[in-house]
Amino acid sequence: MTKSVDLVSPIDGSVYLTREVLSREDAHAAADRARKAQSAWAERPLQERIDLVLKARDIIGAETDRMATELAHQMGRPVRYGGEFGGFSERATYMAEIAAESLAPMMVEDSDAFTRMIKHVPWGTVLVVAPWNYPYMTAINTIAPALIAGNTVILKHAQQTLQVGEHLAEAFQKAGVPADVFQNVVLDHDSTSALIAERRVDFVNFTGSVGGGQAMERAAAGTFIPVSTELGGKDPGYVRADADLEQAVDTLMDGAMFNAGQCCCGIERIYVHESLYEAFVEKAAVWVKAQKLGNPLDPDTTMGPMANVRFAREVRAQIEEALADGAVAHIEKMPADDGGAYLTPQILTNVTHDMRVMRDESFGPVVGIMPVKDDEEAIDLMNDCRFGLTASVWTRDSAIAEAIGDRLQTGTVFMNRCDYLDPALCWTGCKDTGRGAGLSKLAYQALTRPKSYHLRKQ
Numbered sequence: 001m002t003k004s005v006d007l008v009s010p011i012d013g014s015v016y017l018t019r020e021v022l023s024r025e026d027a028h029a030a031a032d033r034a035r036k037a038q039s040a041w042a043e044r045p046l047q048e049r050i051d052l053v054l055k056a057r058d059i060i061g062a063e064t065d066r067m068a069t070e071l072a073h074q075m076g077r078p079v080r081y082g083g084e085f086g087g088f089s090e091r092a093t094y095m096a097e098i099a100a101e102s103l104a105p106m107m108v109e110d111s112d113a114f115t116r117m118i119k120h121v122p123w124g125t126v127l128v129v130a131p132w133n134y135p136y137m138t139a140i141n142t143i144a145p146a147l148i149a150g151n152t153v154i155l156k157h158a159q160q161t162l163q164v165g166e167h168l169a170e171a172f173q174k175a176g177v178p179a180d181v182f183q184n185v186v187l188d189h190d191s192t193s194a195l196i197a198e199r200r201v202d203f204v205n206f207t208g209s210v211g212g213g214q215a216m217e218r219a220a221a222g223t224f225i226p227v228s229t230e231l232g233g234k235d236p237g238y239v240r241a242d243a244d245l246e247q248a249v250d251t252l253m254d255g256a257m258f259n260a261g262q263c264c265c266g267i268e269r270i271y272v273h274e275s276l277y278e279a280f281v282e283k284a285a286v287w288v289k290a291q292k293l294g295n296p297l298d299p300d301t302t303m304g305p306m307a308n309v310r311f312a313r314e315v316r317a318q319i320e321e322a323l324a325d326g327a328v329a330h331i332e333k334m335p336a337d338d339g340g341a342y343l344t345p346q347i348l349t350n351v352t353h354d355m356r357v358m359r360d361e362s363f364g365p366v367v368g369i370m371p372v373k374d375d376e377e378a379i380d381l382m383n384d385c386r387f388g389l390t391a392s393v394w395t396r397d398s399a400i401a402e403a404i405g406d407r408l409q410t411g412t413v414f415m416n417r418c419d420y421l422d423p424a425l426c427w428t429g430c431k432d433t434g435r436g437a438g439l440s441k442l443a444y445q446a447l448t449r450p451k452s453y454h455l456r457k458q
Helices: 024-043 046-061 064-075 085-097 099-103 135-148 159-175 189-197 210-220 245-261 277-289 309-324 375-383 398-406 440-446
Strands: 004-008 015-020 106-110 114-122 125-130 152-157 182-185 203-207 227-230 235-239 267-273 346-349 366-372 390-394 412-415 448-456
Touching: 004 159, 015 159, 024 125, 024 152, 024 182, 024 189, 046 085, 046 099, 046 135, 046 159, 064 135, 064 159, 085 099, 085 135, 099 135, 099 440, 125 135, 125 159, 125 189, 135 152, 135 159, 135 203, 135 440, 152 159, 159 182, 189 210, 203 210, 210 227, 235 245, 235 375, 245 267, 245 277, 245 366, 245 390, 267 277, 267 375, 277 346, 277 366, 309 346, 309 366, 366 375, 375 398, 390 398, 398 412, 440 448
Parallel strands: 125 152, 125 203, 152 182, 203 227, 235 267, 235 390, 267 366, 346 366, 390 412
Antiparallel strands: 004 015, 106 114, 114 448
8 A cells, every 4th residue: 555644734734735655665766776877977077067956056046935935834934034045055056166176086196106196986875864944955955065976866855845855856857967866755764764774875864853863873783874964952052241242132032933943053042141141031032022923924924833733742841841840931922822833932041951941952932041150150051961063152252252162062163143054164063963064075075985096107
């Protein structure tokens, strides 16, 4: 019997679309086609591969209105924000611009006697398992450099954003990328694991939950297939006594609440020097109360529903548990809060690290704020976490920010900003956030393997 999956829209709980799941046999056939197509794709000139990726970028860019509306239906982001093409284009463009330099052979010697060099060779077939929260931008992080480097790509997008995978495949194929070089597939967990365990793919890039990342690594155990992961986060911000308070409030609260808090590097914990604490909390509450929770298709809506009722259920549970343990809520229930996917954004104070809301990933519009007496206390609290994706420091002293950053267990250190992926910098994490190297020149190192040449000349 053919299996299918439903994409349930968070707008009203209706089934937005239904898609058939590939059988294991069909999944294996797709992987076989990708493997057969890879050598011919890698033999194409690098500039040709770059041009095709950029052409696909432009095709996606011609459909931004559709992108924004469909994202609202699929995962609830308000149409007022216009989709994701800005970040999508920035990342694809930058990876194209640095490709020639990043993929050039590392020349050790080129003399009359020897040529010694290290080439960057594509792995083969790259399996990209992409998340729903920023479905275009997170996918292109790997798709663009993987294809440019000469790999074929199999994309398995999240159930909540199945349409995004389809549109990406349409765009790349319309641009001229062969259908077997970039395939979008709908797979269940068993078939995905089988592709990895049976070595039908050569590299795995996974963005999602810690449990999902563990499943990927278990499937790859003993195969020696590289598994790159970006998993959970509980990203902190620290506001020092010398910070610009207005800037810190505005940027940190946007980092905590944008996309209904469903950001990989969203701010989930804030530590404020005790001299600024009361003012920060007061201004933060004003900021959140100004948000309009509602239907994402309404251009006046600033915060839509969470992508799925079960995600909102977890956030509500964390808030309720914290309140029962003595936390203080600063935002009254908003009219659009329906007890389901539509969730009032919340600020909590009087919180401790004994509470799940300050310990477990929330991935929703809630943030806990704690006062600290100095840098040492802030550093200890920021590091008191099993995740490590990003951390931000708010100060007027860049030397101090760097010194604090050196002591933080994280993948990226921000100063006076947060919640942004600079494509020139490596996107990576530590601890339960996983391991990987996305974007920057290091992405090309990750998506290729080194091959050494030691050529003795006669």
